[in-house]
Amino acid sequence: MKKVLTTVTLFIMVILVISLMVLNAGAWNNSLAKTPPMGWNSWNIFAGNIDETKIKQIADTMVSSGMKDAGFVYLNLDDNWMANPARDSSGNLRADPTRFPSGMKSLSDYVHAKGLKLGIYGCRGTMTCMNVPQSGSKGYEDRDAKTFASWGIDYLKYDNCNIPNGSDMKTDYQKMQSALANCGRPIVFSICAWGYADWMPATGNLWRTTGDIADKWDNGTNWFNGIINAIDNNSKYTNSATPGAWNDPDMLEVGNKGCTTEEYRTQFSMWSMMAAPLIAGNDIRSMTQATKDILLNKEVIDVDQDPAGKQGSRVKSANGLEVWVKPLGTDGKTKAVALLNRNSSTSSITVNWSDIGITGSATVRDLWAKADKGSFNGSYTASVPSHGTVLVKISTAQTSTSTSAPTLTPTATPTPTPTAVVTQRSAFSKLEAESYNSLNSTTIQTVTTVNGGSGIGYINNGNYLVFNKIDFGSGATSFKALVADSGTANIEIRLNSPTGTLAGTLQVASTSDWNTYQEQTCSINKVTGVNDVYLVFSGAVNIDWFTFAGTVNTPTSTAAIFTGDLNNDGVVNMADVIILAGSFNSVRGDTKYNPLYDANGDGSINMADVVIIAGKFNSVVTKTAS
Ligand code: GLA
DSSP, X not given: OHHHHHHHHHHHHHHHHHHHHHHTXXXXXXXXXXXXXXXXXXXXXXXXXXXXXXXXXXXXXXXXXXXXXXXXXXXXXXXXXXXEEEEOTTSOEEEOTTTSTTHHHHHHHHXXXXXXXXXXXXXXXXXXXXXXXXXXXXXXXXXXXXXXXXXXXXXXXXXXXXXXXXXXXXXXXXXXXXXHHTSSSOOEEEEOSSSOOTTGGGTXXXXXXXXXXXXXXXXXXXXXXXXXXXXXXXXXXXXXXXXXXXXXXXXXXXXSSSSOHHHHHHHHHHHHHTTOOEEEOSOGGGOOHHHHHHHTOHHHHHHHTOTTOOOOEEEEEETXXXXXXXXXXXXXXXXXXXXXXXXXXXXXXXXXXXXXXXXXXXXXXXXXTTEEEEEEESEEEEEEOXXXXXXXXXXXXXXXXXXXXXXXXXXXXXXXXXXXXXXXXXXXXXXXXXXXXXXXXXXXXXXXXXXXXXXXXXXXXXXXXXXXXXXXXXXXXXXXXXXXOSSOEEEEEEESSTTSEEEEEEEEOOOSSTTOOEEEEEEEEEEOSXXXXXXXXXXXXXXXXXXXXXXXXXXXXXXXXXXXXXXXXXXXXXXXXXXXXXXXXXXXXXXXXXXXXXXXXXXXXXXXXXXXXXXXXXXXXXXXXX
């Protein structure tokens, strides 16, 4: 009995420790930026054309316009603040003596006296992106961090240009991280390397997930992201955001005149939904009222600054109409919901309570209209202008335990294209999803996939596709599908009727969005002979093709998976669990995902794998304890 109790206690301890670690997996805790940083940066509006007079006027306006009181406290200089060449004869960085005649210490004193903080810009290479000679910190990391500290700098944006051969990005950023940690002043570290890497949350307080922002709505796949492109790119890393560590889709373009007011409202709404840094990039000395109304909307800012620090995500997407949710606080009773219209005309968008995990009656407040909309049961619908976003706060009295998968409510006419003649097909060939023989839904549509082919989308809960006369020969034991999903869903593989024998269930893990396709696999009970295959869906998923295989699809692992000895040191212990925790919440295709740690080979690393390792962990502890 004692042994059982010890085992149970140990198991619970492991789960608790892992849960705590996973909550803050990998974030750098320098106690800064516990909510997404807010401020202003010179690049989007002035590029390299900055001087001390202009920057002091910006500081004055940050106070007089109400920006400071709204939370915008970092005044960040971008490229070209430095002299040319950038270093003095001793090798220390210096400000441009003509444009910043009083020097950086004097400027930071001015900024600090206003209750603001001063940010500066540097680069991991030999020169910044404007190629100012000697301006890079390569080899000068400690010295430059100390210089910044002596000037009273509070924030460093660290760029990625002019990299000498043989440099390693991670090493360079870690060097500046430790230089900042040892410079004697708290300095927020903003990584600007134009894309996410899994070491970034442990290295900086924020990291750019995108190329540079452009003052445009949609710039396709160009390195300069339009607002909608940056939203899509940044939404791929939802799980990496946590207090002190934020995904950065780049600075705001609000007020820079290249987009409509609705588009700028979408930028501000969606940056807030994604817990992104809110760094204004316009000439705040001459803001229109419309720009002020966006930047100073405290209720929207509060969504961004929610102390729980969760990045919101897309839960529903159909025909360019999207629903996003961000939990606010930790009691599960309040959520921010964004209804985003990517299309060129006004449309109604509905959020169903089941999309966001609540039930019953809930109150709705519109954060742009600044109006309470009343109490609603089950859903809320709003009219959303082209490229606009309606942002609402939805509050329930009771926390719901519902975690049901999102459902889609497409509005377009379905265009099913069933295969007319039923011929026998091999289960082991690639079966295109759109080659179904029949289906039970009028909403399902054929969609174009990014790889140029077709797939099936607009699937609702309970929909199924039927593939007649599929020949399993002497036996199939696994199922594989190419799927895209911005949430999660289940695909049941049933035989000969929608409620027939359940061969297996593919638990589809999120692939971040509806256009990112990944192969996902599950094992099934052995199926032989010719059967009609029913793919029965709960939750929304896009599916391109599927196939079956004759052997159980085990992960590409070695014995490590089966022993739990992930570090191969001959014993299963906490060290192995810690290794697994580093990949927690990743799915096949993520940079964090390591098939060796996917103990059950289901394509995602989660509590189920911890449980498997923990089971082995207990037995080892029992054996080694005296
Ligand atoms: C890069 C960065 C921009 C800006 C410029 C300055 O392009 O991504 O945000 O800092 O450099 O040269």
